[in-house]
Amino acid sequence: MTGVDRDRPPGFSTRAVHAGQRGGPVHQTPSSVPIYQTSTWRFASGEEFADVLAGTVPGYAYGRGYGNPTVDAFEAVVASLEGTEAAYAFSSGMSAVHGVSVLLAAAGDRVVASRELYGGTYSLFRSVLPRYGISVEEVDPHDFDAVRKALPGAAFFYAETIANPLCTVADLRRLADACQEAGVPSVVDNTFASPYLCNPARDGIDFVLHSVTKMIAGHSDVVAGVVCCSEERRAALRALTLDTGGAMPPFDAWLCLRGVETLELRMERMCENAGRLAAMLEARPEVSAVHYPGRPSHPQHELAASLLRTGRFGSMLSFEVRDGAEAAARWCEALELAWIGASLGGTHTLVCHPASTTHRQVPPEVRRASGLSDGLVRVSAGIENAEDLLEDFAAAFSG
Numbered sequence: 209m210t211g212v213d214r215d216r217p218p219g220f221s222t223r224a225v226h227a228g229q230r231g232g233p234v235h236q237t238p239s240s241v242p243i244y245q246t247s248t249w250r251f252a253s254g255e256e257f258a259d260v261l262a263g264t265v266p267g268y269a270y271g272r273g274y275g276n277p278t279v280d281a282f283e284a285v286v287a288s289l290e291g292t293e294a295a296y297a298f299s300s301g302m303s304a305v306h307g308v309s310v311l312l313a314a315a316g317d318r319v320v321a322s323r324e325l326y327g328g329t330y331s332l333f334r335s336v337l338p339r340y341g342i343s344v345e346e347v348d349p350h351d352f353d354a355v356r357k358a359l360p361g362a363a364f365f366y367a368e369t370i371a372n373p374l375c376t377v378a379d380l381r382r383l384a385d386a387c388q389e390a391g392v393p394s395v396v397d398n399t400f401a402s403p404y405l406c407n408p409a410r411d412g413i414d415f416v417l418h419s420v421t422k423m424i425a426g427h428s429d430v431v432a433g434v435v436c437c438s439e440e441r442r443a444a445l446r447a448l449t450l451d452t453g454g455a456m457p458p459f460d461a462w463l464c465l466r467g468v469e470t471l472e473l474r475m476e477r478m479c480e481n482a483g484r485l486a487a488m489l490e491a492r493p494e495v496s497a498v499h500y501p502g503r504p505s506h507p508q509h510e511l512a513a514s515l516l517r518t519g520r521f522g523s524m525l526s527f528e529v530r531d532g533a534e535a536a537a538r539w540c541e542a543l544e545l546a547w548i549g550a551s552l553g554g555t556h557t558l559v560c561h562p563a564s565t566t567h568r569q570v571p572p573e574v575r576r577a578s579g580l581s582d583g584l585v586r587v588s589a590g591i592e593n594a595e596d597l598l599e600d601f602a603a604a605f606s607g
């Protein structure tokens with residue numbers, strides 16, 4: 209990373225800033241990794257071209273996921289932040305979820321998935337994988353007996369560290385142990401936690417994926433995904449993606465590199481804001497429940513305190529408006545500073561009504577069974593000043 213020789217490993221932000229930098233003559237090293245905006249590369253001979261394609265000689269060949277220096281730099285940073293050997297970058301979080309799913313499962317296979325998932329992932333598992341002949345069995349990720357019973361023979365297990373939108377926290381160590389005992393690869397979507405709060409691979413998870421669109425890129429200006437894993441698994445994902453498409457383009461990689469440098473700073477502020485908003489909402493008579501891992505009332509508060517290593521509990525929270533869906537919609541519309549909008553993890557505070565938006569693909573009875581009520585509002589805390597957000601949220605209750 210740098211020429212500095214230290215006994216202790218570099219800190220999180222040091223890696224975020226430096227892990228993507230290549231060595232080279234000092235006066236020729238740009239501080240911003242250049243955007244290699246090219247789809248093809250020149251070779252000295254047909255033989256060299258063939259060797260690069262075969263991977264026997266290092267080099268770049270073509271834009272569709274074969275490798276690109278800007279994308280390589282981003283992958284190096286995220287692998288460093290997640291503590292994995294390697295990472296492979298995708299053009300969206302969903303292409304990352306799809307890539308891992310198709311790598312691990314084939315026609316006739318069964319997948320075991322948490323029932324607490326982002327709506328797009330739920331839809332992929334329910335509507336798309338069955339078209340490939342892959343079935344998906346849903347389990348309660350907090351019921352370890354049920355998970356252990358379902359695992360034998362499964363192609364992979366899938367869960368979210370902090371689930372969208374109820375912010376339940378999965379016990380990744382126990383889940384990883386159960387998967388290892390059953391010989392089943394484990395996949396975790398670590399988007400809500402971000403690598404700053406949690407590194408699932410350190411708990412024994414095999415594939416850690418992110419919608420980079422969210423906390424990692426952090427500025428709501430790019431859609432991207434990444435899978436962090438071993439070198440060997442990365443090679444298999446890359447080989448698959450050469451055929452399916454969906455790899456990250458170079459300009460997007462540059463935006464992601466630029467965003468990730470400040471991940472720690474942004475997460476610190478966003479988590480602080482989320483904690484203060486959660487405390488304020490819990491005290492409001494109009495609110496019947498707040499879902500935030502940092503509140504002692506949260507069912508996995510103790511687990512979150514040990515799993516989320518930085519002493520922070522995330523920048524996402526959700527809460528239930530006592531008077532139901534219409535009152536929740538009125539509250540969202542009365543906000544002046546926070547915006548109603550898709551996505552999360554950016555610098556602006558965003559709110560949404562999951563039942564009609566992010567989780568619209570999940571049938572109402574399934575939504576309600578997993579605790580997602582019609583009056584639920586999801587909040588992605590941004591980096592604004594807490595006092596302004598607290599005032600905005602309080603004022604919205606008086607319409």
Ligand SMILES: Cc1ncc(COP(=O)(O)O)c(C=O)c1O
Pocket residue numbers: 300301302303326328329368372397399400418419420421431432433551
């Ligand atoms: C937890 C989670 N995983 C995956 C995705 C999909 O990511 P993308 O929108 O980058 O495809 C999302 C999107 O909201 C998400 O919230």
